[in-house]
Amino acid sequence: MTRTVLVTGGTSGIGRAIAERFAADRTEVYITGRHPDTVERTAKELGVHGVVCDATDPGQVAALAARLSELDALVNASGGLPEAVPGDGPALEALLAQWQTNLAQNLLGAVLTTASVLDKLTSGSSVISIGSIGAERGGGSYGAAKAALAAWNASLSRELGPHGITSNVISAGYITGTNFFRDQMTDERHNALVDETHNKRPGTVEDIGATAYFLASPGARHITGQTIHVNGGAFTTR
Structure with missing residues (x-):
């Protein structure tokens, strides 16, 4: 029986690698991205479904779910x-904009x-969210947002667990092959x-793609409510 997987942000980097890994298993994969040309090109290259969707826009997210x-x-x-958030306004307003965006x-x-x-999720389904080592390393507003993602995941796991649905975060360390650092x-x-x-x-x-697939x-x-650190030992837990 063919599985169906939705990967948001699936047009590049980690998201694309995850979509590619599932597609290699003949899974029916849907990817999303904010830019129509990128979504269309990536979907064609991977042989998956592409949907233009900004995950921060409730209306676009609702339209995605309806499909x-x-x-x-x-x-x-x-x-x-x-x-970068424009910095020509008052300092506190710029700071607020930075935190809100992250x-x-x-x-x-x-x-x-x-x-x-x-x-749409049934017993045996999984929710996987991509976190970051920045949550452990004083990563400013970005790290704080990723730390909050892990906290939310723990409560989500408790909510979904009785229905046979798992929920985990993959906390990625330094990963090459992404545009995270924007050539810096x-x-x-x-x-x-x-x-x-x-x-x-x-x-x-590919490391993250394989972990998501697993x-x-x-x-x-029986793995749920966890933050799985994939960082080569740069940050360890016990």
Whole structure:
């Protein structure tokens, strides 16, 4: 029986790798993105369905949900560092805009999308959200939003667990193959981030794709309410 998976932010980086991993298993995959040309191109390249949707817009999210029937997995992969907020206004207003944008893109988009498809999830389904090591490393408004994502996931897991639905966060460390740093990564910074790991290599988008695929598999049915750290040991738990 063919599974159906929704991956928000699936046009590039981690989201695209996750969509590609599920599509390789002949899963029916829907990806979303904010830009029509990028969504159309990526959907064609991966052989998946593409839907233009801004996860922070309630109306667009509701329209997306209306197109779907049963979902076996939802992957909230949209987010990242927002584009620079104009700084020509009062300092406090600029600060507020920065925090609101980070919270919207890295927390509220996942909350809205998940709420919109709750009635599509059935026993055996999975909700997976992409977090960040920035939640553990004093990552400012971005890190705070990702920390809030993990806190929300814990409560969501408690809500969905009795229905046989799992909910987890993948907290990604330094991952190459994304536009997260917008070409601002230096060799020195790259080397420092790799040196923090135990296995002395950066993460790849395929690492995150494989982890998401596992969390939506039968072998992960008793894993829920967790933040899974995929960072090569740069941040460890016990």
